[in-house]
Amino acid sequence: MKVEAWLFTGTAAFFAVTSVVYGWFSPDPAGRAALCVSFVMSALIAAFLWRQRVKGGERPEDHKTAEVRDTAGRRLYFPARSFAPVLSAAGSALIGLGVVQGLWLCLVGFGVLLPGVLGFAFQELGHAE
The missing domain is CATH 1.20.58 (Methane Monooxygenase Hydroxylase; Chain G, domain 1)
Structure with missing residues (x-):
């Protein structure tokens, strides 16, 4: 990093x-x-x-001298199925439409976006095996 x-x-x-x-x-x-x-x-x-x-x-x-085999043993866990990307995309689209169409649609978009963002934040990314 x-x-x-x-x-x-x-x-x-x-x-x-x-x-x-x-x-x-x-x-x-x-x-x-x-x-x-x-x-x-x-x-x-x-x-x-x-x-x-x-x-x-x-x-x-x-490291400049690192090789491919140096990454052996380092594993990350990514869930196979997640609802977070779909909810985040739908919420962002609704917020964008809400800016044009009206405040009520923007508020609905924030309500849909919040669970998506929380799903991204709290899913297990460092699952130890």
């Missing part, structure tokens, strides 16, 4: 510097908001990747 963490840290730093410079020279609030949101999203991903690296240790992919 070291390379990925550095990649998103650099992206977050780029958006931070760009949003400050853009905010200084441009009165456009939409551009400033877009750059700030981009900074926050990339910073959240970078923080997650740094935390996962500290929590899970280094992976064999992080």
Whole structure:
């Protein structure tokens, strides 16, 4: 996760510097908001990747001399069937339609999206065998 963490840290730093410079020279609030949101999203991903690296240790992919056989014994458990992707997609679509059609549909979309996000967050990804 070291390379990925550095990649998103650099992206977050780029958006931070760009949003400050853009905010200084441009009165456009939409551009400033877009750059700030981009900074926050990339910073959240970078923080997650740094935390996962500290929590899970280094992976064999992080070493330059690693070979394929070094990954033997490392297994991840992914459930064969999950409702989370379908609910997340349906909820996101309903929220998008709700922005255009009306607030009531947006609220229904959040109600459908919440179980999908919780399903992603709490499914077992590190099942020990």
